[in-house]
Structures are given as structure tokens and as C-alpha cells.
Amino acid sequence: MSDMLRAPAEIKYAEELDWLESVDDSPKPFSWRLSPKMVRLFILGSERSDGLDREISQKWYGDPSFVERSVVTLASDRGLLLIGDPGTGKSWLAELLSAAICRNSTLVVQGTAGTTEDHIKYSWNVSMVIAKGQSRESMIPSPIMTAMESGGIGRIEELTRSTSDVQDALISILSEKYISVPELDSDNIVFAKPGFSVIATANSRDRGVNDLSSALKRRFNFVRIPVVTNxxxxxxxxxxxxxxxxxxxxxxxxxxxxxxxxxxxxxxxxxxxxxxxxxxxxxxxxxxxxxxxxxxxxxxxxxxxxxxxxxxxxxxxxxxxxxxxxxxxxxxxxxxxxxxxxxxxxxxxxxxxxxxxxxxxxxxxxxxxx
Structure with a gap:
């Protein structure tokens, strides 16, 4: 950690995550590293009533129901959309959820006006394509495709800043749970493994920039994170x-x-x-x-x-x-x-x-x- 300006949550809290995993005897969905109960406990911190041998620090401050709804959503086949004003902790909550569930919060796509479909799906290593042709080896998977192949969590920041082409590509991924690679003659479909899901964030002040289509909205569960006033x-x-x-x-x-x-x-x-x-x-x-x-x-x-x-x-x-x-x-x-x-x-x-x-x-x- 001393060599990192900012360590991701799975490294920063690795010792806590290892300990929670060692004592977690509750059922886990898919390939999750922690059970839903332990994911909640990791994020919101432990209490005496939990009966643990050690204290788990609280890392996100907000209504516990937001965390619970987020965890339930990620255990389903729907994506999770965290929406709220700037500075309400949406990205931090997304990072903590990913770290607890699959121990990898770094599979992130940053939504901007310049984000393309390639950032969501895949691109090509041009030099390898010229030398050996198009193949799985010359393909560069996106963070979302990597999450699909590993059964992990892919994150998309500022989804409403992405154009409609990017949003349309995401609809297909959330619906079909696979990505077709038409450039390849064989081995041309990447299927999502159990446990794959997507956490997206959206700034409520960006409404009207690139509004989500009704088709994409149907594939997300919305969790609105309010400004903390307490x-x-x-x-x-x-x-x-x-x-x-x-x-x-x-x-x-x-x-x-x-x-x-x-x-x-x-x-x-x-x-x-x-x-x-x-x-x-x-x-x-x-x-x-x-x-x-x-x-x-x-x-x-x-x-x-x-x-x-x-x-x-x-x-x-x-x-x-x-x-x-x-x-x-x-x-x-x-x-x-x-x-x-x-x-x-x-x-x-x-x-x-x-x-x-x-x-x-x-x-x-x-x-x-x-």
C-alpha cells in the first residue's frame, strides 16, 4: 500500500476481508467471496449483536436499506444503478460492494462523451492483428468483458455522460449476458459466468445530458443516494x-x-x-x-x-x-x-x-x- 497513492478497497481492507471470509459460514450466491450478510457487515461495520470476535470498521455512512437493496440487486440478474447528487458516496459504495463480492473493484469504465462501444465490449491489439490476424489472443477485453469472464462486478461511472451507442451496447450485455465477436470465425461468443453483474453510477444533476432509454432503465434497479443532511x-x-x-x-x-x-x-x-x-x-x-x-x-x-x-x-x-x-x-x-x-x-x-x-x-x- 505504501507504493500506491490510493489503494483500492480490496487491498486497503484485505485483512478484514480475509478474516470475514474465514468465519463466513452463510450461503453465498454464485461465486461471491462473502455472503450477503457479511457484505453488509463489511460496508456498514459490526455491532455487538453480531457476535464477532473482532470489530469491523464502518466504511460507508448512510441508510442501511440502501446497502441491503444494492446487495439484493447484485444477487439477482439485474444491474444496479446508484443515482444521486455529486459527493454522496455513490462511487465509494460501488467500490466497497465490488471489493466485498469479488475482491476486485478496478474493472471500471469511466463514462464520458468520448466513451465508445469498444470501451464496453472489446478492442484489438493492432500490431498482433497485423502479425497474426484476429484471434482471442489479439483481442483486448474491456473491463466489462473481463468481469463477465471472471464472474465479477463491472463498474460504469457516470453512465448518463455516455452516448446512446454505449448505452445500447450495455442493454445487450445486461439482457443476453454474452458478447458476440463477429470478427472471429470460431470461439466468437464470450459468455458471462455466474456472479457477473454491473454497478453503474449516475449524477442526478446530469439529467438531460444523455437520458437513459426506457429499455436500459428496465434492466437496472435504481438506488437513489440522497445528500447527507443528518x-x-x-x-x-x-x-x-x-x-x-x-x-x-x-x-x-x-x-x-x-x-x-x-x-x-x-x-x-x-x-x-x-x-x-x-x-x-x-x-x-x-x-x-x-x-x-x-x-x-x-x-x-x-x-x-x-x-x-x-x-x-x-x-x-x-x-x-x-x-x-x-x-x-x-x-x-x-x-x-x-x-x-x-x-x-x-x-x-x-x-x-x-x-x-x-x-x-x-x-x-x-x-x-x-
């Missing part, structure tokens, strides 16, 4: 990711609970303001997701470590918040300035604490960017 859950997520960040950078830096409260309250205030806005011009371009909160905190921690006094301050946190959320000028700066004057300034006078310093840091950051 304060307790947000605190757990932010703490979990912050601890990971500190370990990865080998930092010894304290994150005061009061500053964490300031960050969470700021995002709650800005979300309420966005919900009450009458037009898009009155809303920040940011989705104000939990992932963006983590990004703000990460920026503030690293800045404090490299250029500060190795202690997180409200001023640095405010500067990071403004710098991360001000994406449009002058619209976003005006919205943040209104928030500081209309909400933070009265609160700093009433409550004191870290708010006055947060207000001052925010004003300085806006002045710098204006």
Missing part, C-alpha cells in the same frame, strides 16, 4: 475521512470539535439558503455535499501544516471554504459575502467562540478574490 452522520463521515487524510500524510494535527461544528453549521446554513433561493443565480454552483465539506477541511489541514502553525484555525478554515466554494465570479463571491454579513456576523456577536475569527478569515478571503 448532522450526526455528517460528523461521522467527516471524521472518518479526516482520520484517513491524517494517516496518509502522516500528520499529527488536532482538529478541534468546535471547528468541525463551525464547518458543519456553515454548510447547513448555505444549503438552507440555496433551498430558499428563487433562481440558480442566487445559489452557489457547488452542490454543498459532504464530499465538498471534506475537501474544504482537507485544504485547511494541509495549509495549516505546510504554511501555518501546524494547528487548524477558524481563519484558515474560512479561507479554505471561500476558496473551495467560490467557483463563479462575481456570483458566488456575492452569495458568500451575503452569508458572512447576514448570518455569520450576527452569530459571532451572539455566540462568540470561533465565529468571530471565522468571519474575519472569510472576509479577508473574499477581499483577496474580489
Amino acid at each position: 448532522k450526526k452522520s455528517e460528523v461521522e463521515i467527516v471524521r472518518f475521512r479526516t482520520e484517513e487524510l491524517l494517516r496518509r500524510h502522516q500528520l499529527e494535527l488536532d482538529v478541534p470539535p468546535t471547528l468541525l461544528d463551525v464547518l458543519l453549521q456553515s454548510f447547513a446554513d448555505l444549503r438552507a439558503s440555496a433551498a430558499a433561493a428563487g433562481s440558480d443565480d442566487e445559489k452557489l454552483e457547488s452542490a454543498l455535499s459532504t464530499a465538498e465539506q471534506i475537501g474544504v477541511l482537507e485544504d485547511a489541514i494541509l495549509h495549516s501544516n505546510f504554511f501555518g502553525e501546524r494547528a487548524l484555525t477558524a481563519r484558515t478554515l474560512a479561507s479554505s471554504l471561500v476558496g473551495s466554494l467560490a467557483r463563479r465570479e462575481p456570483e458566488d463571491l456575492a452569495i458568500l459575502n451575503k452569508y458572512l454579513h447576514g448570518v455569520v456576523e450576527p452569530r459571532s456577536k451572539e455566540e462568540g467562540g470561533s465565529w468571530p475569527e471565522f468571519l474575519e478569515g472569510g472576509r479577508d478571503a473574499i477581499a483577496t478574490l474580489s
Whole structure:
């Protein structure tokens, strides 16, 4: 892991997965490495009532029913589509599911306007084709085809950013569970092995980019992942990711609970303001997701470590918040300035604490960017 900037879940949590597999005596669908019960436990963490000899850490924070429905879907013959706003943990949940079920979360296709049918099916090694002709050896399987051949999970990120040709190719794979290779005279069909399934993600803000056809929708079970607004859950997520960040950078830096409260309250205030806005011009371009909160905190921690006094301050946190959320000028700066004057300034006078310093840091950051 020390040689990887970011280890996939099956490597990062290999020891946990090995242990769970060794004690798992429940029935497993197809070629799954863990039973559905253990997949859920791996993702959501263990409780005392589970009766395990060791604790399993919680890795995804959200309604347990989302995980359960996802697991049930992958045990059926339908694909799983995780849909929601940016930063709601869709890709992380897809990675954890793949790691627990088949110990390989890296069979991923990134959906873009440039994604082609070849990325979903297969392509050819041109030099080998010229030298030896078209054969199975000269064929380059896509991550989806590799998942089919191994009975694993193939992942497609941002499905709605892919064109209709790519989506049509996926319909055939999900329906027939095989891929034809017409260029070959024999051995020209790749059949999916039991256990194969597809997890796709879609950004709900991309609606209208490349809408899914009704035929493709029928082949997926939808699980909608909402933005986390529960304060307790947000605190757990932010703490979990912050601890990971500190370990990865080998930092010894304290994150005061009061500053964490300031960050969470700021995002709650800005979300309420966005919900009450009458037009898009009155809303920040940011989705104000939990992932963006983590990004703000990460920026503030690293800045404090490299250029500060190795202690997180409200001023640095405010500067990071403004710098991360001000994406449009002058619209976003005006919205943040209104928030500081209309909400933070009265609160700093009433409550004191870290708010006055947060207000001052925010004003300085806006002045710098204006």
C-alpha cells in the first residue's frame, strides 16, 4: 500500500476481508467471496449483536436499506444503478460492494462523451492483428468483458455522460449476458459466468445530458443516494475521512470539535439558503455535499501544516471554504459575502467562540478574490 497513492478497497481492507471470509459460514450466491450478510457487515461495520470476535470498521455512512437493496440487486440478474447528487458516496459504495463480492473493484469504465462501444465490449491489439490476424489472443477485453469472464462486478461511472451507442451496447450485455465477436470465425461468443453483474453510477444533476432509454432503465434497479443532511452522520463521515487524510500524510494535527461544528453549521446554513433561493443565480454552483465539506477541511489541514502553525484555525478554515466554494465570479463571491454579513456576523456577536475569527478569515478571503 505504501507504493500506491490510493489503494483500492480490496487491498486497503484485505485483512478484514480475509478474516470475514474465514468465519463466513452463510450461503453465498454464485461465486461471491462473502455472503450477503457479511457484505453488509463489511460496508456498514459490526455491532455487538453480531457476535464477532473482532470489530469491523464502518466504511460507508448512510441508510442501511440502501446497502441491503444494492446487495439484493447484485444477487439477482439485474444491474444496479446508484443515482444521486455529486459527493454522496455513490462511487465509494460501488467500490466497497465490488471489493466485498469479488475482491476486485478496478474493472471500471469511466463514462464520458468520448466513451465508445469498444470501451464496453472489446478492442484489438493492432500490431498482433497485423502479425497474426484476429484471434482471442489479439483481442483486448474491456473491463466489462473481463468481469463477465471472471464472474465479477463491472463498474460504469457516470453512465448518463455516455452516448446512446454505449448505452445500447450495455442493454445487450445486461439482457443476453454474452458478447458476440463477429470478427472471429470460431470461439466468437464470450459468455458471462455466474456472479457477473454491473454497478453503474449516475449524477442526478446530469439529467438531460444523455437520458437513459426506457429499455436500459428496465434492466437496472435504481438506488437513489440522497445528500447527507443528518448532522450526526455528517460528523461521522467527516471524521472518518479526516482520520484517513491524517494517516496518509502522516500528520499529527488536532482538529478541534468546535471547528468541525463551525464547518458543519456553515454548510447547513448555505444549503438552507440555496433551498430558499428563487433562481440558480442566487445559489452557489457547488452542490454543498459532504464530499465538498471534506475537501474544504482537507485544504485547511494541509495549509495549516505546510504554511501555518501546524494547528487548524477558524481563519484558515474560512479561507479554505471561500476558496473551495467560490467557483463563479462575481456570483458566488456575492452569495458568500451575503452569508458572512447576514448570518455569520450576527452569530459571532451572539455566540462568540470561533465565529468571530471565522468571519474575519472569510472576509479577508473574499477581499483577496474580489
